[in-house]
Amino acid sequence: MGTIQIQTSVPGPKSKELVQRRESAVPRGLSHTIPIYVTNAEGATLEDVDGNRYIDFAGGIGCLNVGHRAPGVVSAIRAQLDRFLHTSVQVTAYESYVRLAERLNAATPGKFPKKTLLMNTGAEAIENAVKIARTHTGRPGIIAFEDAFHGRTLMTLALTSKTHPYKAGFGPFPPEVYRIPYAYCYRCSYSLTYPSCDVHCARHLEDTFKRVVASEDVAAVVAEPVLGEGGFIAPPPEFFPTLIDICHKHGVLFIADEVQSGFGRTGALFACQRYGIEPDIIVTAKSLGGGLPLAAITGRAEIMDAPSPGGLGGTFAGNPLACEAGLAVFDAFEQSDLISQANKIGDYFQRRAREWQQRLPIIGDVRGLGAMQAIELVQSKETRQPAPEETKQVTQYCYEHGVITITAGSYGNVIRLLVPLVITREQMDEALDVLQAGLQMVCEKMGAVAQTMGS
Numbered sequence: 415m416g417t418i419q420i421q422t423s424v425p426g427p428k429s430k431e432l433v434q435r436r437e438s439a440v441p442r443g444l445s446h447t448i449p450i451y452v453t454n455a456e457g458a459t460l461e462d463v464d465g466n467r468y469i470d471f472a473g474g475i476g477c478l479n480v481g482h483r484a485p486g487v488v489s490a491i492r493a494q495l496d497r498f499l500h501t502s503v504q505v506t507a508y509e510s511y512v513r514l515a516e517r518l519n520a521a522t523p524g525k526f527p528k529k530t531l532l533m534n535t536g537a538e539a540i541e542n543a544v545k546i547a548r549t550h551t552g553r554p555g556i557i558a559f560e561d562a563f564h565g566r567t568l569m570t571l572a573l574t575s576k577t578h579p580y581k582a583g584f585g586p587f588p589p590e591v592y593r594i595p596y597a598y599c600y601r602c603s604y605s606l607t608y609p610s611c612d613v614h615c616a617r618h619l620e621d622t623f624k625r626v627v628a629s630e631d632v633a634a635v636v637a638e639p640v641l642g643e644g645g646f647i648a649p650p651p652e653f654f655p656t657l658i659d660i661c662h663k664h665g666v667l668f669i670a671d672e673v674q675s676g677f678g679r680t681g682a683l684f685a686c687q688r689y690g691i692e693p694d695i696i697v698t699a700k701s702l703g704g705g706l707p708l709a710a711i712t713g714r715a716e717i718m719d720a721p722s723p724g725g726l727g728g729t730f731a732g733n734p735l736a737c738e739a740g741l742a743v744f745d746a747f748e749q750s751d752l753i754s755q756a757n758k759i760g761d762y763f764q765r766r767a768r769e770w771q772q773r774l775p776i777i778g779d780v781r782g783l784g785a786m787q788a789i790e791l792v793q794s795k796e797t798r799q800p801a802p803e804e805t806k807q808v809t810q811y812c813y814e815h816g817v818i819t820i821t822a823g824s825y826g827n828v829i830r831l832l833v834p835l836v837i838t839r840e841q842m843d844e845a846l847d848v849l850q851a852g853l854q855m856v857c858e859k860m861g862a863v864a865q866t867m868g869s
């Protein structure tokens with residue numbers, strides 16, 4: 415018997431009732447992709463209030479690389495529960511904060527001296543990386559990318575690219591943010607083709623310093639090594655080295671936002687390692703906490719020390735429970751083969767998805783790094799017109815058949831894989847069979863519509 419069990423049609427009666435209660439109690443601005451209510455989760459599976467069991471390809475939006483309720487994480491949190499819950503590290507500190515900082519300093523790319531500041535969320539960590547970069551350089555400007563996502567606070571929204579639903583109506587945003595194209599080769603902003611383009615998009619930063627903002631007014635370039643919400647886009651190997659060389663030539667810092675790409679997702683602890691790059695500041699969150707809110711800013715010691723005492727902090731930032739969870743996540747990576755597992759998952763997904771791409775007209779692009787994989791759905795392979803409605807239909811089909819998937823991309827036409835790395839091959843097959851059937855179903859519907867239109 416497989417893992418998936420759909421006992422009732424979904425959402426079941428108990429979830430339906432909760433959906434109604436939520437509608438009166440919670441603002442509609444908080445989206446709710448899949449209308450089920452979870453009671454339990456383990457490894458790569460979720461169970462809902464109606465007794466349905468799902469395979470989870472979303473992993474709490476990439477927070478559960480070590481799996482739901484990873485045993486080491488659960489027992490570390492349990493042990494901390496019996497000691498103390500909170501003191502605020504700015505008032506009275508605890509060893510786990512320092513130990514986690516030491517481990518992050520040692521594990522992140524770059525052999526130079528580093529320091530780490532802990533926060534609760536990815537957005538908060540990016541905000542702090544900006545504060546630190548500005549105090550270190552004495553410059554205001556930040557350059558971000560098209561299709562970037564850095565969070566939902568006002569500064570991180572300024573850095574974020576996608577307008578609806580993230581930014582529309584929430585401005586004005588903080589000034590001094592500039593935007594340049596990313597290496598989105600499938601939809602190149604310059605209509606060039608890799609490799610003959612010679613990563614023009616990275617080289618274009620020189621032009622930006624001439625025509626848009628002077629480099630001496632720019633503190634940092636902030637980039638996701640693999641775009642997350644923007645559609646799981648992994649740039650060609652030369653992109654980041656070229657970009658970072660230009661940054662450093664002008665005294666501009668390079669900040670890597672590894673909130674989604676970090677902690678094993680891409681088949682290395684950090685995606686930066688896959689590119690052989692050493693950012694000046696690296697921001698991690700999501701899977702660092704193994705399910706608890708935890709984020710970190712790790713950077714060159716002299717940069718991290720730029721803000722004066724009291725300039726950085728937050729009441730709950732680096733909470734003791736979260737620190738213990740983070741340390742247990744590190745242990746899990748040291749004690750098991752999660753990294754090679756990520757590569758195996760990625761290779762397997764690629765193999766299956768490339769077969770689909772051969773057969774199914776809807777799959778325009780298959781891409782990713784390690785287990786950070788995605789498919790981009792299009793109306794036609796020739797025009798590459800995005801297929802957001804069909805993408806929704808596929809994710810709906812998956813959910814109704816027991817697989818939780820989430821979308822991405824500025825056009826909402828990407829299905830992304832953020833499955834816990836502890837998924838078994840059987841579960842992976844079971845879930846991919848469902849995804850395949852969903853894609854086939856949508857293609858058949860499209861074919862039927864094309865035939866009707868043609869007749």
Ligand SMILES: Cc1ncc(COP(=O)(O)O)c(C=O)c1O
Nearest residue numbers: 535536537563564565642673674
């Ligand atoms: C690359 C990236 N940066 C920052 C964030 C914001 O993190 P959080 O939602 O924890 O604030 C996200 C969230 O999805 C992200 O993917």
